[in-house]
Amino acid sequence: MFHRKGPSFIELAKQWLSSTERGYDLLARKFDYTPFRTPGSVLSVVNEQLQRSAPISSLLDVCCGTGAAMQWLRPLCCGRMVGIDMSAGMLEVARSTTPSAPGDAHLEFVRANALDMPFGANFDLAVCFGAFGHILRQDEPQLIRQIAGALKPGGRFVFVTREMPPKWSKVYWFSRAFNAAMHLRNWVIKPPFIMYYLTFLLPEVQTLLEDGGFSVEVHQPFDTPLKRLRLVIATRESP
Numbered sequence: 001m002f003h004r005k006g007p008s009f010i011e012l013a014k015q016w017l018s019s020t021e022r023g024y025d026l027l028a029r030k031f032d033y034t035p036f037r038t039p040g041s042v043l044s045v046v047n048e049q050l051q052r053s054a055p056i057s058s059l060l061d062v063c064c065g066t067g068a069a070m071q072w073l074r075p076l077c078c079g080r081m082v083g084i085d086m087s088a089g090m091l092e093v094a095r096s097t098t099p100s101a102p103g104d105a106h107l108e109f110v111r112a113n114a115l116d117m118p119f120g121a122n123f124d125l126a127v128c129f130g131a132f133g134h135i136l137r138q139d140e141p142q143l144i145r146q147i148a149g150a151l152k153p154g155g156r157f158v159f160v161t162r163e164m165p166p167k168w169s170k171v172y173w174f175s176r177a178f179n180a181a182m183h184l185r186n187w188v189i190k191p192p193f194i195m196y197y198l199t200f201l202l203p204e205v206q207t208l209l210e211d212g213g214f215s216v217e218v219h220q221p222f223d224t225p226l227k228r229l230r231l232v233i234a235t236r237e238s239p
Contacts, residue, residue, distance in 0.1 A: 006033035019191040020134055021086050024065075028089030031066050038130040042160055042229070043072040045221050046127070049231060050076055050158065059105070060084065060123040060150055062114050062143075063131030067094030073127065074103035081105040082123075086113050115142050119150040126150060126157045132200035140200060144212040153238040157214065162228050163202045172198075202230060209234045 007015070007030045015023035024031070031037060046069075050056070055078035061070050064083030074081060083098070085091050091109045098107055112118055114128075114135070126147050135143050147157050165171040175197035186192035206216045214234035222229045 003033035006030050016185070016193060017189060018193065020194045023193055024087035025089035028066065028087060028093050031090065031093070032068070036130065037066070038068050040068075040072070041226065042222075043069055043129070045226075046129075046158065046160065046231065047072050047076065049219070049221055049233075050125075056125050058082075058123045058125070060119070060126040062117075062126055062128040062147060063134065064094055064109070065090045065130065067098040069127055069129050070094065070098045070107070071101035074098070074101045074105050074107075077103060077105035079105060080108065082108045082110060082119075084110045084112055084114065084117060086111065115139055115146060117146045117150055121149060121152050121155075123150050124152060124155050126155070128157075128159045132159075132161070133196050134194050135199065136194060136196075137199065140205070140208055141212065144208055144214075148212055148214065148236055151236040153236060155236045157209075157232075157234040157236070159200075159232055160229050161200050161202055161205060161232060162230055164198065165228070202232070205232070213237050 007027055011026065011030070015027050018026060027034075050073065054076040056076050057079040059073060059077045059081045061067075061081070061083045064070055064085050065087075067083055070081060070083050083091070083094055085094070088111055091111055095109050110118065114131070151157065165175075179196045179198065182193070182196055186194075202218065206218065209216050214236055217233045219231040219233065220227070221231055
């Protein structure tokens with residue numbers, strides 16, 4: 001499951017007992033050797049889809065982590081590319097690895113909470129991958145408001161999600177069991193570590209986006225074994 005350079009069981013336990021921010025600071029240098037990094041097979045499909053509207057003048061990667069998506073998308077960006085994350089450790093890794101990616105886009109890294117981003121409507125494209133499990137369900141409308149506020153009219157918010165898996169599937173019951181364990185952990189241990197599965201799913205998230213001023217397209221560009229994933233392109237409508 002883990003690369004030999006990945007975190008040990010003890011290191012994962014320390015992360016689990018920490019806050020979300022501190023936990024990712026601890027794991028940052030080994031994060032890219034875990035299965036939690038967004039797979040290149042997903043990001044390559046996103047890259048292919050976004051090539052149709054390249055070049056992109058300004059791009060915001062929300063919860064950028066170690067910069068995996070920024071490395072894949074930098075060749076499509078001709079201007080400014082900004083990664084935002086609340087973990088200083090993850091941003092440190094992103095700063096060291098992303099500049100070697102092909103492309104000339106100017107790179108910026110900002111430490112801030114995705115629920116309170118320090119941007120005006122300056123971006124043509126916002127993306128977010130692998131981070132929705134860190135957003136509580138009640139905070140999802142706030143995340144959408146923040147992303148809408150960072151986009152120019154006509155700007156797009158692109159991400160990957162899926163529908164709820166069938167209740168008879170292993171994925172469903174594993175995810176429910178994991179979520180139950182995290183709820184128990186966060187009830188017993190403070191500060192909380194926010195990480196849940198089965199979040200930001202279709203069709204509910206489409207309704208949230210439309211209520212937040214977006215028009216939404218849902219695409220199915222993934223092949224087996226990723227065929228259940230959906231690529232969502234939400235366009236911010238003019239006020």
